[in-house]
Amino acid sequence: WAAYGYSIAEFEIWDGPPAAPEPTLGLIPRPVSVTETGAAPFTLHKNTRILAEGDGAQAPAGRLAGLLRRSTGLPLKTAAHGRGPAPIVIEVGPGKGPQGHEEEGYTLSVTAAVIRLKAATSNGALNGVQTLRQLFPQWVESDGVVDAAWTVPAVQITDYPRFAHRGMMLDVARSFYPVDEVKRYIDAAAQFKINRLHLHLTDDQGWRIVIDDPATNPSGIDYGLLTRVGGGTAMTERGTEPGVTGYYTKADYAEIVRYAGENGMTVIPEIDMPGHVNSALHSVPQLNTPGAQPKPAPGGTTVPHNGTGAVGYSSFDADSAVTYEFVEHVLAELAAMTPGPYLHIGGDEAHVTGHDDYVRMVDAFTAHVNALGKTVVGWNEYAGTALPQDNAVVQFWNGSTAAVAAAVNGRGAKVVLSPAPHAYVPQKQDPRQPEGGTWACGGVCGLDRHYNWDPGRFVPGIQESSVLGVESALWGEFIRRVSQAEYYSYPRLIATAEVGWTPQDQRDYDDFKNRLSKVGGRLTVQGTNFFPTADVPWR
Numbered sequence: 001w002a003a004y005g006y007s008i009a010e011f012e013i014w015d016g017p018p019a020a021p022e023p024t025l026g027l028i029p030r031p032v033s034v035t036e037t038g039a040a041p042f043t044l045h046k047n048t049r050i051l052a053e054g055d056g057a058q059a060p061a062g063r064l065a066g067l068l069r070r071s072t073g074l075p076l077k078t079a080a081h082g083r084g085p086a087p088i089v090i091e092v093g094p095g096k097g098p099q100g101h102e103e104e105g106y107t108l109s110v111t112a113a114v115i116r117l118k119a120a121t122s123n124g125a126l127n128g129v130q131t132l133r134q135l136f137p138q139w140v141e142s143d144g145v146v147d148a149a150w151t152v153p154a155v156q157i158t159d160y161p162r163f164a165h166r167g168m169m170l171d172v173a174r175s176f177y178p179v180d181e182v183k184r185y186i187d188a189a190a191q192f193k194i195n196r197l198h199l200h201l202t203d204d205q206g207w208r209i210v211i212d213d214p215a216t217n218p219s220g221i222d223y224g225l226l227t228r229v230g231g232g233t234a235m236t237e238r239g240t241e242p243g244v245t246g247y248y249t250k251a252d253y254a255e256i257v258r259y260a261g262e263n264g265m266t267v268i269p270e271i272d273m274p275g276h277v278n279s280a281l282h283s284v285p286q287l288n289t290p291g292a293q294p295k296p297a298p299g300g301t302t303v304p305h306n307g308t309g310a311v312g313y314s315s316f317d318a319d320s321a322v323t324y325e326f327v328e329h330v331l332a333e334l335a336a337m338t339p340g341p342y343l344h345i346g347g348d349e350a351h352v353t354g355h356d357d358y359v360r361m362v363d364a365f366t367a368h369v370n371a372l373g374k375t376v377v378g379w380n381e382y383a384g385t386a387l388p389q390d391n392a393v394v395q396f397w398n399g400s401t402a403a404v405a406a407a408v409n410g411r412g413a414k415v416v417l418s419p420a421p422h423a424y425v426p427q428k429q430d431p432r433q434p435e436g437g438t439w440a441c442g443g444v445c446g447l448d449r450h451y452n453w454d455p456g457r458f459v460p461g462i463q464e465s466s467v468l469g470v471e472s473a474l475w476g477e478f479i480r481r482v483s484q485a486e487y488y489s490y491p492r493l494i495a496t497a498e499v500g501w502t503p504q505d506q507r508d509y510d511d512f513k514n515r516l517s518k519v520g521g522r523l524t525v526q527g528t529n530f531f532p533t534a535d536v537p538w539r
């Protein structure tokens with residue numbers, strides 16, 4: 001083994017072939033209530049129509065039709081009402097969703113005569129569409145027409161999420177993902193009802209979003225440098241190839257927001273500050289005042305990255321007025337282009353920022369986000385600052401949960417949980433993965449670690465109602481391109497999707513693996529690149 005770079009100990013996680021899979025509908029996330037009625041299944045007919053009743057029904061109906069037409073080749077006309085054999089009826093409107101769960105809940109009833117999906121909102125109906133999609137044979141995921149029996153088992157489902165926030169973070173700063181790759185990443189996650197896309201837009205290695213100049217520009221900053229210079233650098237020292245450079249124009253960003261929205265996802269943009277700012281320092285000369293870190297190199301500019309992938313070596317200058325002028329403008333631009341309620345200011349690993357300087361800058365930044373009418377989000381290091389009362393979110397990844405509880409109980413903050421051992425996908429999930437960290441789990445962070453935890457009890461001393469939800473994080477030091485992103489994210493992101501959706505007392509790892517084994521075929525037909533986790537009985 002040693003010759004291949006493995007130790008015997010690493011193989012001990014393999015304890016024999018997985019048990020044979022049991023029959024299952026294979027629904028993930030597991031719905032709150034599913035009854036298989038045992039009646040005859042529904043079968044798509046060449047004249048089946050998709051009827052959209054209520055304004056909010058049109059988008060989900062269009063989504064379903066688009067999906068089914070690709071693989072079935074059937075016309076599946078959509079209409080507001082009509083007659084014909086075995087229709088699929090989508091009804092959206094007040095009172096149509098499960099009571100108390102209107103925002104994202106739905107009911108789905110399948111008989112031989114009709115499929116009826118009801119929800120109070122368009123997003124609720126979209127969730128139902130994703131469930132219905134999983135009830136069709138896996139060939140429904142094909143890009144081209146397949147000759148299959150298009151039947152759906154007779155079921156009665158009532159479903160809604162445990163948590164409002166079921167997110168995924170994509171680090172586009174260390175290595176860039178063009179719009180088409182972001183869309184592919186959205187496509188794969190949307191089927192599991194992931195509903196937040198957190199874009200880590202800036203870091204030491206790159207700046208990925210266009211910022212236009214303001215009307216009044218006291219320091220004469222050329223904001224275009226951020227992407228002209230900072231968009232041209234990326235992480236180069238790790239990974240199978242150098243990081244991808246590039247940036248989003250405002251039109252690109254708007255397209256991501258639109259596409260995410262069509263898939264039920266809210267975009268949360270992050271500008272990481274006051275550490276992780278080397279790219280901004282590298283691009284904008286005026287930011288390089290005496291208190292900035294690292295100091296300008298003799299050529300008058302900083303290096304784009306430090307060459308190792310180390311974190312926490314850069315900082316804005318708390319004593320410079322330019323810092324605040326710059327940040328206020330960047331946040332205002334970001335707020336203007338972001339329809340969602342959240343702006344993320346990072347705040348992590350500011351290892352070379354003095355504590356008082358950190359607090360002074362973060363207080364100014366969070367107050368500014370609040371003044372812009374947005375809810376500020378930051379990594380848990382910022383939990384100890386003067387967060388806007390009842391209008392801040394702390395995203396936990398590592399360190400003290402006590403500080404998070406204090407922010408909740410003292411400032412009315414809400415919590416998003418991304419604990420590294422349970423939610424960091426660049427951590428190795430198997431010793432056979434060539435790249436990946438092992439610090440979070442002291443070894444591999446397998447699928448079981450991502451599944452077996454309770455977000456409602458993770459932070460001692462707070463109520464579950466203060467937990468907005470969970471988020472999987474794809475950091476980009478060594479991950480390149482969307483296919484590799486999928487290989488590290490899947491299937492663990494699917495576990496996170498269920499952790500965020502399904503009631504705790506209905507979650508069981510063996511049951512999950514059995515359902516997941518069936519989902520593997522869908523991912524394969526789609527072309528989603530997943531890691532074939534050893535303890536899942538893939539079929």
Ligand code: TNX
Binds near residue numbers: 475
């Ligand atoms: C810590 S997690 C970071 C990132 C790294 C990640 C993985 C967090 C808020 N900050 O800068 O990419 O670890 O190495």
